[in-house]
Amino acid sequence: MTNSISRKFSRAAALMATIAIGAISLTGCASKPTHEITVVVHDSVVVSKSLLNDFYKQTGITVDLIKAGDVGTMTNKLVLTKDSPIADAVYGIDNTFAGVAYANKLIDGSLTAIDFGDVCLNYDKTWFSTHEQKVPTSIDDLTKPEFSGLTVLENPNDSSTGLAFLAATVARFGANGWQSYWNALKNNNVKIDSGWEDAYYTDFSGSSGKGAYPIVLSYSSSPADEVRADGQSQTAAVLSGCYRQTEYAGVLAGSSHRADAAKFVQFLLSDEVQQAIPEAMYMYPIVTSTKLPERWAQFAPAAKLPLGGNLDVNANRATWLKAWTAIFG
Amino acid sequence: MDRHLRLNRRGWASRLALWSAPALFIAVLFYLPLGSILIRGLNSNTLSVLATPEVQAAIWFTLVQAIASVLLALLIGVPLAYLVYRRRFFGASVLRNFLVIPFVLPTIIVVIALQPIRILPAPIAIVIANLFLNLSLVIRIVGSVWRTIDFNLDDAAALDGASTFTTITRVHLPMLRHAISSAAALVFLYCATSFGIVLVFGSPKFQSIETETYFALNQRLDFNTASALAIVQTLITLIAFGLSSRQAEPAIEIETRVARRAPALAAILASGFLIAFFVIPLAAILLRGLNANALANLSTLGSRGLLDISVWQAIGNSLRNAAIAAVIATTLGSLVARLCAGRGWLQSLWLLPLGVSSVMLGFGYLVSFGSGPLPLRSSWMVIPLVQAILATPLVVRQVAAAYAGIPADLAEAAANAGAGSWQIWRHIEAPLIATAIRNSAAFALLVSLGEFGAASLLSFGDQATLPVVLYRLISRPGEQNYSMAMAAAALLILLVFAVVALSSTRIRIRRRRAPSAL
Incomplete structure (x- = not known):
């Protein structure tokens, strides 16, 4: 009886071992043919x-x-x-x-x-003309009361676009001034999305999602993709304060x-x-x-004087993100 | 007590052979990668990392959302368990059968089904999503024990003048203590380690230990933080795990008489709630996803070539991975359950993967099996293997519970009558645990089918699995991607339905046969 058990189970164990070895050896032939x-x-x-x-x-x-x-x-x-x-x-x-x-x-x-x-702010021209409001002309505008609750940006922790904008604000307001800019943005009810797709296609009013925010962090090239039947783009980029x-x-x-x-x-x-x-x-x-x-x-012209080209993003990323997360966390 | 499970002393060689497969499996594919990532990140900084605000926030949020989810699940689940399992009303048995589904649904499906709640504040959305996954677990665990409480007790209490409410609080609840605490601990365990839900609903402000680990490694290559978080998570889950294993005595079904009819209003409210909460969101996906247009899109790569492979190919990958993972997990898990019967502490060596972050394990694989003697990472087998590791504890638990439920005297009697171990296994144990093995195989299949954390790290290019593809599709808005996500989600739901239906039909046949086998 014992023999029969041990044989049965040894066979099971041997089978498992074979599967394991097979699995391992399969990995050995993963390299590709020459070209x-x-x-x-x-x-x-x-x-x-x-x-x-x-x-x-x-x-x-x-x-x-x-x-x-x-x-x-x-x-x-x-x-x-x-x-x-x-x-x-x-x-x-x-x-x-x-x-x-x-x-x-x-x-x-x-x-x-x-x-x-060029990572630049975009705005919905239609929204601003129907609301008879002045369009933003630089990243400094976003903290003004008349732009409260109008902007959607991307989280620099999750999005390279968001990180690029963070770098632009460091370049624009200096290593000691950018945090107060972001605090002001937060107080001005800016929305932070996880990624560019969410911000641009869902929350931005000027693109397919027809969201609630007429200002979005996107690219200087984005307006070329929002050309409507009249041959005009519904959106435009703010070419000051861009990061390349x-x-x-x-x-x-x-x-x-x-x-x-x-x-x-x-x-x-x-x-x-x-x-x-x-x-x-x-x-x-x-x-x-x-x-x-x-x-x-x-x-979709490119920005003339992009910001932040001289910053070492890699060396500063962790510090910036930490400080940014402390503001928005 | 476990005399009948012990093999003959002369069989030590065979015992060694038996132990070697599950031992090697867990040591090489779980403890090695986990250990290597812990060693990589553990150093003098680890303690100071634990003091950083992000890490503390992640730990607190993990605990708070998990505890809130447990309390809500008990608050809603216990009364529902009473109605659905202890009382009788039109549709109660259909509800009982349906309640198997929500718990085994892939998280990515829950995330898609609950898209409308994204307008709620993130913590509330997360708790609701947790409830969606775990409410049925509470109802089923508590309900199935509640069902077995002798109805004569109710009569005796009623004779003494006790109201139904008093009977429940004074007589039933004390008897349900173990079932409730075990359900609570399990729900806590699942909520504290959930990845997909917090990833989608919590971002960007709310991170759990699991998502913070993911971002620490994926975005910042910060091994210190990741290891510290992994240790904290393991400790938390070990505690929850210890609580959940103090299970109620195995219930023996004695339905001495028919349950009393439930008050009509309560029955309507209960079924109405369960249908509104579970059925409508799933039906909405099926309705949107199952149309020719959406299904036709499944052979594309999404708008602007988002995917590396079509959804059909991803379904193929997922089915293949899940089948392999289920076979390995069921074989080794059942073996472990038998070898470790009566040795609970030893068994927990195979249960630990339940409490360890699948994200962490995924990173362990990236680091340990990149090159060297076991270059698993570049093989397609890596995903089925890691999924087998994650599914094994579930098999061990279910099969071990079935072993514990075998009356010892049965085997003793057989042994006294001269039956050998093999005969005892073949004729007494095997028929009794067959249902548990089949159930746990189905469960392992479903868990692997829906596994997201490890697959999102380890699947590259043409090896993407269905949940990974679904996550990509829903992270990219746009009409085509949305309709593809709906169609793919609908197919995944149907797949889950099919597996559950298949496994429960078999159980019914088995149950009918069981008495004659005894």
């Missing part, structure tokens, strides 16, 4: 299938894009997985997170700038397909990709000679 690379991007990056097909035709390299959350989440995931990277290249790390990438030696060589965007986000691509240090990955980074600078960037991602191409879409030229 296939994985590129990790943040959630807002769009590289169309036809562009990837062109790249394949030119180089014979197949590209697998994977989205890994917002810029911060993506960068931190790359840090946490750098021992065996989840990808061969990254596209979309911006200047606020480039420092994290370098400090953790994520990148083989250096990052290449691909596109940029530059997005980079780079080859990941742990990749075993670095040459192929580098070709992809070069491809992102090609004319066809650069021309597609505005419509696909609402960013400006980094190659200045690239022709912009017509609506962009008309409704």
Whole structure:
């Protein structure tokens, strides 16, 4: 009897062991065939299938894009997985997170700038004209009583747009003055959303969500996407007090397909990709000679004097976020 | 007492073999990753981290929302348990069957079903969402014990002139003490470790230990804070866990006579509340999601290519993961329950994953299995394995309870009659615990299907699971994404219904057969 038990159960145990070993050995064959690379991007990056097909035709390299959350989440995931990277290249790390990438030696060589965007306040022109109210002209306006309860911003802890604006306020009001600006914003009933999508598409009155807030933290390019039947944009950007986000691509240090990955980074600078960037991602191409879409030229000029270019966001992020959270927490 | 469970002494080699699978499993896939992340973050700063305002706020908010949820769940759940389980009214048995559902629904579904309450202040919305998930647990745990209290006691009390209310407070409630405290502790446990609900409803102002851990690691790479929080969470849940394991004596169903009819008004109010609270939000998702347009969108990647894979592929991933996780958890969990019968303390080694943050475990996997001898992280198996770890405690608990319910004299009699251990297992224990194993397999399947915390950290690219895809869809407003989220949520609800229906049909067949097996 005992023998029969032990045999039965040993068999069960052996089966489990086999499953476990099988599971482990499956992981051993995860590496890709030669000309296939994985590129990790943040959630807002769009590289169309036809562009990837062109790249394949030119180089014979197949590209697998994977989205890994917002810029911060993506960068931190790359840090946490750098021992065996989840990808061969990254596209979309911006200047606020480039420092994290370098400090953790994520990148083989250096990052290449691909596109940029200006984080600016947007306002709903229709709302301001129907309410016969003066439109905001700088970030200083937001603390004035007439703009009370009109603004929706993004949480800098969760949103790169929010962090960019926080950096702009540090640049504008100084290391000792920005907290009082934010206190004034809080007293002026500003709404804080977790992400840009919530703020722009749900709470902003000038976009598809038709929300209750006529001022939103978005991009200088956003008005190009709100052109109505009359050929005019319903919204406009406040071009003073903007923060410039530059997005980079780079080859990941742990990749075993670095040459192929580098070709992809070069491809992102090609004319066809650069021309597609505005419509696909609402960013400006980094190659200045690239022709912009017509609506962009008309409704979405970039900021002339963006703020905060000299700030070390990476070094200050924790301190800023802590102080910001103390105000809004 | 557990003589019949002990294997023959000569079988030590086989015993070793038996122990090795579950021991290796829990040691390598749970204690190793957890330990490595704790070691990484534990240092001289840990104590000072605990004193920071964000960490304290997260700890307090976790406790406050969990306690508030427990109190509300008891306040509403105990009277409902009385009506639905102790009294008789039209539809009571349908309600009893339906109440299995809310507790096993994936959190992401609850989040979607309760979107309208986002206009409420965050703490209230969180408590309501917790109630949605846990109310049925209170009703079922308390109700099923209440049902077994001898009706003759009521008659005796009535003869002494006691009103129904007095009978309940003086006679029933003292007898229900263990059931109520065990339900309370379980609800506390689930509320204190819930991730998705606080993530969606609490943001940005209210963080729990679990979400603060997530942000500390995901946004700031702050291992110190994460480890400190993980230790606090583990302590809190261990305490709740200790309380919840002091379970009521296993109830033996003796329905000596038919329950009394419930007052019509109370019955209408109770069913009305349960339908309004549970059925309408779920029906709304089904109505919105199950139309050709929305379903057609499921093969797309969302607006502006939000997803890496279509929802159909995500459903495939989820089904595959859940099936594997359920098989592993059921096999090993049942084995642990049998090996540890009568050794509760040893068993808790496999129960601990219940109290540890799935987010923390996910990060443990990222850190421990990135490279080295076990590069699990880059394999698709990582998600079913971590989900198996998270589901195992549930199996152990259910099957161990079933073992505890086997009358010892039955096995003793068999042993005296010369039956060997294997015969005793095959002919006496196995039929008695079969229902528990089947139930817990279904439960493990459902838990893995809905698991969100670990999958949100560990699934990359084409390995996204259905809850992860759903979260992405609802975090991105827009018509197409919204309709896709509704359709995907509707399918997930139907999947849960199907699993519950399948597992309960089987139980009914088993019950009918059970007397002849005895």
